[in-house]
Amino acid sequence: MEDNTSKTPVVKERKVKGRVEIDIQKCKGCELCTTACKEHALALSDTINIKGYRYIIANNDACTGCVNCALVCPDAVITVYRTHPKKKPVDITPADIKEQLQSMISPVK
Ligand code: SF4
Numbered sequence: 001m002e003d004n005t006s007k008t009p010v011v012k013e014r015k016v017k018g019r020v021e022i023d024i025q026k027c028k029g030c031e032l033c034t035t036a037c038k039e040h041a042l043a044l045s046d047t048i049n050i051k052g053y054r055y056i057i058a059n060n061d062a063c064t065g066c067v068n069c070a071l072v073c074p075d076a077v078i079t080v081y082r083t084h085p086k087k088k089p090v091d092i093t094p095a096d097i098k099e100q101l102q103s104m105i106s107p108v109k
């Protein structure tokens, strides 16, 4: 019988991952971020925030740190960090994200 063990691909676990933090009291539950997340790492909560909206909860084990969610959030309430087991997490959210959003909402004529 043929031995296939040497043909099994070795899948290395990613060391560099992502982690998101969400300001849940400012989230309005619009779910643009859940649609943008290809890793299905974001989901609506069962409970509501002080504004009465269901908010987003992150499964950071699935997060790759692609930043898509932060880029689509109309209220800029998501902060994305790049993490590494031996290094401090780095904030990789675009620094001018609020200005970018503002210029899209009210473009200068
Ligand atoms: S950074 Fe990317 S993978 Fe992580 S939650 Fe946001 S959209 Fe999903």
Ligand code: SF4
Pocket: 022, 026, 027, 028, 029, 030, 031, 032, 033, 034, 055, 056, 072, 073, 074, 075, 076, 077, 078
């Ligand atoms: S896009 Fe922003 S406001 Fe909308 S659900 Fe996601 S975190 Fe909340």
